[in-house]
Amino acid sequence: MDDGPLQVLTVPTAPYPDQRPGTGGLRRKVHVFQSRRYYLHNFIQSVFSSIDLRDRQGSTVVVGGDGRFFNRDAIEVVVQMAAANGVGRLIIGHHGVMSTPAVSCVVRKHKAIGGISLTAGSNPGGPEGDFGIKFNTASGGPAQEVVTNKIFQISRAIEEFAICPGLRVDLATLGKQRFDLENKFKPFTVEIVDSVESYANLLRNIFDFAALKELLSGENHINIRVDAMNGVMGPYVRRILCEELGSPANSAVNCVPLEDLGGQRPDADPTCATDLLDTMRGGEYDFGAAFDGDGDRNVILGKHGFSITPSDSVAVVAANIFCIPYFQHTGVRGFARSMPTSAALDKVAKATKIELYETPTGWRFFWNLMDAGRLSLCGEESFGTGGDHIREKDGLWAVLAWLSILAARRQSAEDIVKEHWLKYGRNYYTRYDYEDVELDAACEMMEDLETTLVDKAFAGQRFAVGEKIYQVEKADNFEYTDPVDSSISRNQGLRIVFSDGSRIVYRLSGTGTGGATVRVYIDSYEKEELFQETQVMLAPLATIALKISRLHERTGRSGPSVIT
Ligand code: G1P
Numbered sequence: 001m002d003d004g005p006l007q008v009l010t011v012p013t014a015p016y017p018d019q020r021p022g023t024g025g026l027r028r029k030v031h032v033f034q035s036r037r038y039y040l041h042n043f044i045q046s047v048f049s050s051i052d053l054r055d056r057q058g059s060t061v062v063v064g065g066d067g068r069f070f071n072r073d074a075i076e077v078v079v080q081m082a083a084a085n086g087v088g089r090l091i092i093g094h095h096g097v098m099s100t101p102a103v104s105c106v107v108r109k110h111k112a113i114g115g116i117s118l119t120a121g122s123n124p125g126g127p128e129g130d131f132g133i134k135f136n137t138a139s140g141g142p143a144q145e146v147v148t149n150k151i152f153q154i155s156r157a158i159e160e161f162a163i164c165p166g167l168r169v170d171l172a173t174l175g176k177q178r179f180d181l182e183n184k185f186k187p188f189t190v191e192i193v194d195s196v197e198s199y200a201n202l203l204r205n206i207f208d209f210a211a212l213k214e215l216l217s218g219e220n221h222i223n224i225r226v227d228a229m230n231g232v233m234g235p236y237v238r239r240i241l242c243e244e245l246g247s248p249a250n251s252a253v254n255c256v257p258l259e260d261l262g263g264q265r266p267d268a269d270p271t272c273a274t275d276l277l278d279t280m281r282g283g284e285y286d287f288g289a290a291f292d293g294d295g296d297r298n299v300i301l302g303k304h305g306f307s308i309t310p311s312d313s314v315a316v317v318a319a320n321i322f323c324i325p326y327f328q329h330t331g332v333r334g335f336a337r338s339m340p341t342s343a344a345l346d347k348v349a350k351a352t353k354i355e356l357y358e359t360p361t362g363w364r365f366f367w368n369l370m371d372a373g374r375l376s377l378c379g380e381e382s383f384g385t386g387g388d389h390i391r392e393k394d395g396l397w398a399v400l401a402w403l404s405i406l407a408a409r410r411q412s413a414e415d416i417v418k419e420h421w422l423k424y425g426r427n428y429y430t431r432y433d434y435e436d437v438e439l440d441a442a443c444e445m446m447e448d449l450e451t452t453l454v455d456k457a458f459a460g461q462r463f464a465v466g467e468k469i470y471q472v473e474k475a476d477n478f479e480y481t482d483p484v485d486s487s488i489s490r491n492q493g494l495r496i497v498f499s500d501g502s503r504i505v506y507r508l509s510g511t512g513t514g515g516a517t518v519r520v521y522i523d524s525y526e527k528e529e530l531f532q533e534t535q536v537m538l539a540p541l542a543t544i545a546l547k548i549s550r551l552h553e554r555t556g557r558s559g560p561s562v563i564t
Helices: 030-035 037-047 071-084 100-109 145-157 195-204 209-217 234-244 274-281 310-319 325-329 344-352 364-371 395-409 413-424 439-454 532-547 553-556
Strands: 009-014 026-029 062-066 089-092 114-118 129-135 160-162 175-179 190-191 224-227 287-291 296-304 333-340 356-359 377-380 384-387 425-439 462-465 468-477 495-497 503-508 516-526
Touching: 026 030, 026 209, 026 274, 030 037, 030 129, 037 071, 037 145, 037 333, 062 071, 062 100, 071 114, 071 160, 071 190, 089 100, 089 356, 100 114, 100 129, 100 195, 100 224, 100 395, 100 503, 129 145, 145 310, 145 344, 145 377, 160 224, 195 234, 209 234, 209 287, 224 234, 224 274, 274 296, 274 413, 287 395, 296 310, 296 395, 296 413, 310 333, 310 344, 310 377, 310 384, 310 395, 310 413, 310 425, 325 462, 344 356, 344 413, 344 425, 356 425, 384 395, 425 553, 439 468, 439 503, 439 516, 439 532, 439 553, 468 532, 495 516, 495 532, 503 532, 516 532, 516 553
Parallel strands: 062 089, 062 114, 089 190, 224 287, 333 356, 333 377
Antiparallel strands: 009 160, 026 129, 114 129, 175 190, 287 296, 377 384, 425 516, 462 468, 468 495, 495 503, 503 516
């Protein structure tokens, strides 16, 4: 398509003070993007300006989104600004939709200088919901702190942005579109791609599709139920699990991406994927899975809704890693988990003598290790699991990893997990979230808590609840020195480690859009009592966690908004 020379304008603007990207990029209520003049433009310009002009000129950038409300408006702006900022080529998902793992895959495949994902991940969608923008760098991973800091600094001083207001792209037609601009950067091309195919191709080279097909549609096949949660994953699930691997079409539900994500919170956890959990409880299906809105998270359920914590999930995948052909070829370079994730993975690392890294929350800390060839498999307690095939967590990859284990072992997911506990012991694990807490109250509570924890007198203290006594071994504010680039990340969560290895961690979320979200993570290791109720087992530590922080008193809450 040739729309003739398009005008490039420089538009004056004024900065906003609050455009610091959080754990998952810049996330705000939709109305913030809609009502604040040039709020989106300012941020996009800051992203482009953070890239050296020489690197930007003629370069390729990937653009995708999870299809939520405001996606199309935002893509139009991104396209118009990319052209005006010298980008040579944009690769955009069909209809502007591309999962977060696929963005990472496509950035790497096309050697793009980065990717822009229009997503607020697992936050609610629709006009009253959230919208977000995430920038990934050339490796395909979420921008690291040096980059996000630079973007933030630019956004605080921005005075103008560049845009081609007349440029209109057709997102519905696959293939190349060419535009001539009146400035020196020309021509500008846009390529609308079928990201499902690129992503499927990547998975074909990782897993044994013939074995998976046999598992899902062979003579002794298992029945699975997959919920795409009205998010971006529908087309990927249909193409890969149903069409290619032979799972029946009705095994996959909520496969049409909706702007309001069906009105539900599109998170991959059993408290959000309630339909899936209910269906699984009926016993008709052997294995269940769901994804979040942008497809990077996963929840795995066994028959009758047997729930597998993400911390256990990554440990089980690690223990069975050679059921995945990719790792038979690459070998295993290392394992990693975020600090608040349970230490189940550590047990496997120790037994297999594979290096284990404990990183701060957020995928950007993992991919640095992957780029350095030190990490193969990692996970976060927040339903994120992934390998070094891309630089994002990957929901469907995790599901195929589990199915590969099921195919190789011919056991149920529940039996595999229970055998795992018998061999390695069990890390009981829970997370309490207190959402939308008054920001000042949350920050003051964290500051006071830190003062208490770092006081020398705190180590050695004993806490008793009923017959259980826990003695503090150490307490600190987690700090991480990246082993690759020696960068230091401070204030990554307050943690209390007890002498039996149990841990309580407190953190403020970096992805919320209203007030503050306080997260309390509890992890306790058991060698004997392997098959008890998690909340019963962790009740004493939960009591201690609330007592030490005085969380309810300080926030005015009587209980968590969500327990996972
Ligand atoms: C949350 C999760 C974290 C994940 C991030 C992006 O961040 O806890 O593990 O990396 O979303 O998906 P938080 O809100 O805790 O900062």
